[in-house]
Amino acid sequence: NAGVTQTPKFRVLKTGQSMTLLCAQDMNHEYMYWYRQDPGMGLRLIHYSVGEGTTAKGEVPDGYNVSRLKKQNFLLGLESAAPSQTSVYFCASSYSTGYNSPLHFGNGTRLTVT
Amino acid sequence: GDSVTQMEGPVTLSEEAFLTINCTYTATGYPSLFWYVQYPGEGLQLLLKATKADDKGSNKGFEATYRKETTSFHLEKGSVQVSDSAVYFCALTANTGNQFYFGTGTSLTVIP
Numbered sequence: 001n002a003g004v005t006q007t008p009k010f011r012v013l014k015t016g017q018s019m020t021l022l023c024a025q026d027m028n029h030e031y032m033y034w035y036r037q038d039p040g041m042g043l044r045l046i047h048y049s050v051g052e053g054t055t056a057k058g059e060v061p062d063g064y065n066v067s068r069l070k071k072q073n074f075l076l077g078l079e080s081a082a083p084s085q086t087s088v089y090f091c092a093s094s095y096s097t098g099y100n101s102p103l104h105f106g107n108g109t110r111l112t113v114t
Numbered sequence: 115g116d117s118v119t120q121m122e123g124p125v126t127l128s129e130e131a132f133l134t135i136n137c138t139y140t141a142t143g144y145p146s147l148f149w150y151v152q153y154p155g156e157g158l159q160l161l162l163k164a165t166k167a168d169d170k171g172s173n174k175g176f177e178a179t180y181r182k183e184t185t186s187f188h189l190e191k192g193s194v195q196v197s198d199s200a201v202y203f204c205a206l207t208a209n210t211g212n213q214f215y216f217g218t219g220t221s222l223t224v225i226p
Contacts, residue, residue: 004157033214042203042218043158058213090157097207100165102148103214105157 002026006091006106013081013113021076021109023091031094032074033058033103034066036087043090049074081113116141120204120217127194127224135189135220137178137204145206147171147180147187152201152219161189161202194224 004025013019023032030051035043045058049068063085065077074093078085088110092103121136139145146165150158162171167182176191187204204217 035216040218043216045213048213092158102160102163103150103158105150105159107155107157 004091004093004104004106006089006109008109009107010110011112013078013111015082015113017081018077018079019081019111020078021089021091021111023074023076023093023106024072025074025091025093025104026072027093027095027104028071029093029095029104030071031097031101032068033092033094034064034074034076035090035092036060037090037108038087046076046089081111083113085111086113087111116145116206116208116213116215118204118206118215118217120202120220122218122220123201124221124223127222129196129224129226130193131224133189133191133194133198133222135202135204135222137187137189137217139185139187139204139206141185141206141208143208144182145208147178148205148207148214149176149178149187149189150203150205150216152203154200158203194222196224196226198222199224 007022033048034046047066052071091106094101117140148163149161151161152158162173164171164180169180178189201219207214
């Protein structure tokens with residue numbers, strides 16, 4: 001029962017470097033999401049996807065890009081990392097939207113940008 | 115827009131104490147309401163949910179009732195255990211929308 005798997009678990013970047021976070025789900029879910037979690041701010045939605053080949057902006061999309069080339073994978077990219085992007089990043093997926101489709105979360109990626 | 119407000123933490127309780135974590139929401143229409151729990155070093159897990167007014171969600175001894183008149187979904191447990199120490203998030207989704215809205219989380223520590 002893998003569920004939602006995120007890689008890597010930890011990463012340290014220098015300002016200006018780039019990286020990609022990978023999210024993979026094996027539940028055949030249509031919807032996938034990227035959140036960031038910061039102290040005192042809860043979870044904020046970065047980008048989401050409602051199906052293979054689609055992406056949409058969430059609440060805090062600036063500085064991030066995403067791709068959903070395959071249904072099971074949702075990639076989050078940082079082209080030029082900034083210290084403000086130091087955070088814990090969570091990927092989530094759901095079968096649909098609304099009341100019968102709660103989110104399933106990965107275990108997170110802790111990113112530090114120095 | 116839609117939003118969730120939950121009580122500030124952290125909350126520290128002794129084992130077997132009664133727990134209440136307050137959550138109120140703002141939404142158009144009739145949202146579904148959720149409580150998620152995050153144990154240290156892990157992602158969020160669904161704890162319970164309610165999909166319409168007066169519904170009571172329950173799981174692992176936790177309960178929450180969807181109160182439309184007070185726009186609330188308070189989390190309660192009659193007797194907490196050390197293993198309940200975690201961060202609890204209230205969340206909502208509109209039944210026609212693609213997004214979930216989360217509260218800021220309430221950290222609970224239960225001491226023996």
